[in-house]
Amino acid sequence: MIGPLSTDLTQQPTLHSARLILRPLCSEDAAAVAALAGDRRVASQLADVPSPFPLDVAARWVEARLDRFVRGGGPTFAITERVRGAMLLGTVSLRSVPRDRRAELGYWLGHEFWGAGLASEAVSRVLRWAFVESNLHRVYAQVIATNQRSQRVLEKAGMEREGTRRGHLKKGRRFVDVDQYGILRDEWMKSPLAGAKAPHR
Numbered sequence: 319m320i321g322p323l324s325t326d327l328t329q330q331p332t333l334h335s336a337r338l339i340l341r342p343l344c345s346e347d348a349a350a351v352a353a354l355a356g357d358r359r360v361a362s363q364l365a366d367v368p369s370p371f372p373l374d375v376a377a378r379w380v381e382a383r384l385d386r387f388v389r390g391g392g393p394t395f396a397i398t399e400r401v402r403g404a405m406l407l408g409t410v411s412l413r414s415v416p417r418d419r420r421a422e423l424g425y426w427l428g429h430e431f432w433g434a435g436l437a438s439e440a441v442s443r444v445l446r447w448a449f450v451e452s453n454l455h456r457v458y459a460q461v462i463a464t465n466q467r468s469q470r471v472l473e474k475a476g477m478e479r480e481g482t483r484r485g486h487l488k489k490g491r492r493f494v495d496v497d498q499y500g501i502l503r504d505e506w507m508k509s510p511l512a513g514a515k516a517p518h519r
């Protein structure tokens with residue numbers, strides 16, 4: 319079993335689902351991250367990504383994610399499609415707090431890849447990894463209150479809306495409300511998602 323306390327970079331697994339391969343993020347992904355996440359339609363929904371996203375800033379973002387994993391703070395996966403090969407379409411991550419066996423889920427996809435169910439598939443696979451293979455107790459996510467598309471992704475993954483933090487995030491000159499979503503391991507284990515067909519290896 320691979321635990322969230324792992325500090326060995328070589329231990330980050332590659333996860334498979336019907337259409338996707340979620341592989342460890344790497345330095346070579348910086349250019350794709352800059353181009354795809356720096357798109358205003360993507361960056362506007364994220365807390366830590368500017369638009370535009372200069373390459374050197376994106377490279378530091380990637381390095382910070384790799385460093386976070388090495389320090390036991392949880393993995394960031396590059397979302398890739400089996401048919402397209404290693405090309406990064408987006409990322410999905412778990413920022414973990416090992417002491418509490420909880421992790422914050424984060425994700426984004428390049429705009430051209432929206433609307434095909436890929437985010438839902440990636441999130442579902444990562445939740446399975448979190449609860450089955452990593453024995454986490456809780457996974458939660460924070461989503462800008464107007465981001466209905468992302469809320470739908472979380473609901474389809476079995477996550478419940480737990481409340482709203484008013485004016486929690488500063489985006490440009492505005493303070494925006496942020497909805498909290500979460501799911502506990504027991505809830506996920508009892509859900510139809512847990513009984514779904516095992517992912518393709």
Ligand SMILES: CC(C)(COP(=O)(O)OP(=O)(O)OC[C@H]1O[C@@H](n2cnc3c(N)ncnc32)[C@H](O)[C@@H]1OP(=O)(O)O)[C@@H](O)C(=O)NCCC(=O)NCCS
Nearest residue numbers: 360363426427432433434435436437438461466467468470
């Ligand atoms: C959020 C994001 C990852 C979703 O990607 P995606 O691949 O389009 O998501 P999916 O196709 O798996 O699911 C989207 C769901 O939202 C629904 N949806 C689309 N537009 C919607 C809208 N305006 N209102 C409500 N639901 C909407 C879709 O119909 C779909 O639900 P369904 O399967 O029941 O039909 C993508 O839009 C993105 O990267 N956004 C910017 C970054 C971001 O918001 N990240 C999350 C931060 S919490």
